[in-house]
Amino acid sequence: MSKKKKAWLGTSAVLAMSMLASACSGGNGNNAASGSPSASATATSSASASASPTASASAPAIDTSEHVKLKMVLVGPKAPDTDEVYAQVNKILTEKVNAELELRFLDWNEMNQKYPLLFAANEDFDMAFTASWAFYNPTARKDGFLELTEDLMKTYAPNTWANQDPVGWDQAKIDGKIYMVPQDAFESGSSVAMVRGDLREKYNIPELKTQEDFVNYVKTIAKNEKGIVAYNGPPTTLNGSGAPILFLDLEKRFVHGSAPLVYDMKSESPQLTNYLEDPKALAKLDMMYDMAQTGAWPKDAIVAKTDWHAAFKEGKMAADTGNILTASSTMEAMNLKHPEWKVEIYDLSPEAKRFQDPLINNGVGIHATSKHPERALMVLDLLRYDRELFELTTYGIKGKHWEPVGEDRYKVLPAGATGYPPDGVCPWGWRTELVRTLDGPAGDVLQSFYKKWKENNIIHSPLETFALDDANIKNELAALANVQKTYLLPIYFGLVKPSEGIPEVIEKMKQAGLDKVQAEMQKQLDAYVASKKAE
Amino acid sequence: MKSAFMRDFMNYKTMLLMLVPSLFFVVLFQYLPMFGLILAFKEYTYGKGILGSAWNGIENFKFFFISGDAWRVTRNTVLYNVAFIAINLVLQVSIAIMLSELKSKWFKKISQSMLFLPYFISWVVVGTIVYNLLNFEHGTINTLLRSLGFEPFNFYSDKGVWPFLLVFFSAWKAVGYGAVFYLAAIMSIDSEMFEAAETDGANVFQRIWHITIPSLKPTMIVLTLLSVGHIFRGDFGLFYNMIGNNGLLFGTTDVIDTFVYRSLVENNEIGMSAAIGFYQSILCFATILLVNGIVRRADKDSALF
């Protein structure tokens, strides 16, 4: 029921992106139409400082004499102190744009059921959290969100329009139209490996530099260390973003998680190939089969109900993989409790190029039938760029739930952990460069990795913003998703020999319409690349 | 004709009134939303609504059939349900009869309450417990086998044992729940019949065979017919929590509902799930018309309708 949340591989990041580029390349060329050229100009110049003066400067032009109550749908549990925090938020909002927010929370284990129903019944709400993993595409395609035109944005959310990295707008485009305001902060969900330094030293294994080193470590533990699980194996859900860590260095990218079709990240005019026919990828599967045979992960890992991250933390597992954000915090927690375990974090493919996470990993959409879309956009603009509002909604009440450390770090206070967990009450939809990093060793690790990746590994490509229109291949994609889970997943877990299983997978996929999907995807990719070149 | 109808109507006036509350709720909560069935044939959008959305023929059904597995999962669904129905019937009836024969009140009370406990354990929790029992490395059963010097058995890669395990757990969960229906039916048997049998010198087994079981027949038939009405629907909670993502076992354990879940979990199209629901409904409808017809021939009043 709640499998969707597993697709959540996004991480939050902190280092502000340089927004200078956006000012030049965005749609700012013809801002005369908006009637407030000064607004965007000021906004661009006031990089990370509070942009509220700009907002109030543009406010008089818009009639806000009527006090409105905006309803916003958020996901996750409602924290106990939410009402207290939002009472303060509403005071400020009333002052600035004569509006207030009323929240409605959908818990993680009910949002899959409820989110679509809210739109189906056309309930009375104005804005909703949305994301690539949280109904953005289906809702927008079903006319659930209001189209955000340049005019609308320039008039009512000028700061957003001026500051937002244009990559985000492009990613949000569905058939050329924008239906969400994406977040605007760098994140990378790249997987890293965590190992136990004490065990590594015990078996005289040098520090891990490559995937082979990792495999060697896992195999050594599996062979010699009894009573501990070496590693939990690949993820039990297979989709593009969940591809195991050992595939990172192939530098391939999926178009859709349900089909095994990939293209080269670095290519200018990418050609789709089936990675199951790529000898390099097959070698990886052989490697995993080999690992499984040496007992690198439990035989039943594919059905295991164990929380593996917890198992690693408790010392029941010797290696874990996950995104850097989780890894850094796990390391900090473990070092506090068990410093003798000497937890280490490694990037197993330090040379591999990668994309940053899509900005549409978080965002806010305006309900298509909202009675006050303008005011909703104004409020959103403030939540994103008014430092006071941003920090209130993201971290809670200063001095009670959190306190700032320097310019870009924060510390959680005891009341924050339960009353209003900082960065925990779904403020992700309006995350911008105002965001702070958690203070402490975890934050240091995180920042050093991000810094390295941004300097060496992150690449940009025109395809970064490509979004598939699945209208013509919905049936085939559903069938392919099924084939992957049925026939491919057991191969990943080493339960079926790749040389025997892969031909069957490919045959089943052909039967499920792989060729049609490939043709359709390639057609869309080519058209997209051509349109980008034309710009 | 008209007058005959009117005469009946006047005769049945009170009885019809007694039906009104049930009819009201069934029409309101079941029949009114039933127009949603058309979603199976539409490309639904929020903007246009259920009625306004464009028709798209049988487009929504295609994903289920193009993979070539439709027949296999449909067959599995039916076979599992047939097994569940048969085993549950035998087990529940026998337990109910045995309970009714026992004299010890406290034993009856306690054992009945115990039999009911599995009903409260959700399939999620059952799945966890079963995994703890059966897993290869640390499962209770394999630990036991190893300590006795036997080879451990890898349950989760042997698709042959799962049909038995699934039937077992299905029966286990329903036994106390289902037995209550039959127990109540036994309690409604006219005790004079038992006394008469006693005087005729029948022994316990003759009495059960000639009086208890025939008296249970209507209940058995109606409960079986009600299950037959769902014969094309798989118990998603059972199958999903036991088998999960383990493709190795799908050959013998995949049912329509798990298959559809796997296909649509990433991209839930309301129309597509409606389409498969419709497919299941039509097949169930045909089956129940047939089976009910047969029952009607044999015993008019035992039939559902």
Next chain:
Amino acid sequence: MNSATDTRVAAAGIVRKPRPKIRADQWIMNAISFVWITFVALLCILPFLLILSGSFTSERAIMMDGFKLIPTDLSLEAYRFVFRFPEQILRAYGVTVSLTVLGTVLSLFVIAMCSYVLQRPDFKWRNGFSFFFYFTTLFSGGLVPLYILVVNYLKLKDTYWVLLLLPLVNVFYILVMKSFMRSIPAAITESAKIDGAGDFTIFMRLILPLAKPALATIGLFVALGYWNDWFNSLLFISDQRLYELQYYLYKVLGNIEGLKIVAEKSGRPVPDMPGEGLKMALTIVVTGPIIFLYPFIQRYFVKGLTIGAVKG
């Protein structure tokens, strides 16, 4: 009690003549019944004991050693988490108990009335109506239209009514009840009719008292239906004061997942929380009614309550 002693005796291999008033066939039947039911009951209670023990075990011990019949590392953490906000769970109990009581009474009355009519042999339209009811178990329009109907047209969102009325008429129970009622001789209705009693009076005065075992059985299931309902809350209730118990517990489970996701999302360490232990504790918390309600229902499962007494 007899059967218990007998079997123990048999098991011990002591040869002793069965007591004279118990015949051999009865003795065999008792022994078989006792052994078999004990066996099945043990199969049913063992996992439950595992769950009970698991609910009192610390999350760490579950992770390290799995489930044990005796808790290895005793912990009340899971229950503390369930009862974190006592006033909320108390209110949820209140809502569910009142719904269960009210709903069961209303539902039983409506269902019994309907079933009685549907099995009356002199009611010629009974098959047509039965089919009309049964049809709804085959075809359903799905969630979307139901949601739109309840929320937009009936305006029942966030009301007690929707929780009470939606599960009120369950066709499955109507049909089972109908078959139960057939065991009440039609002669009772006929003779009362001759005496000039109306259909409704017959139902109230004669049928209802005779149908006690059936009412108790169906009542039990209706009550369990209300007790276990969480999905209607999920769909239609956002007002915390109207949460049903099971929905409240479902949300507790969701909160745990949520805390993990949030920790992952914000880069803070995942707090130590009961995950598996909590699921076990929730199972224990919802099993309450069977401990209290079932023995009460069993009063009606006694032979001889039925026709004999009335016939004379």
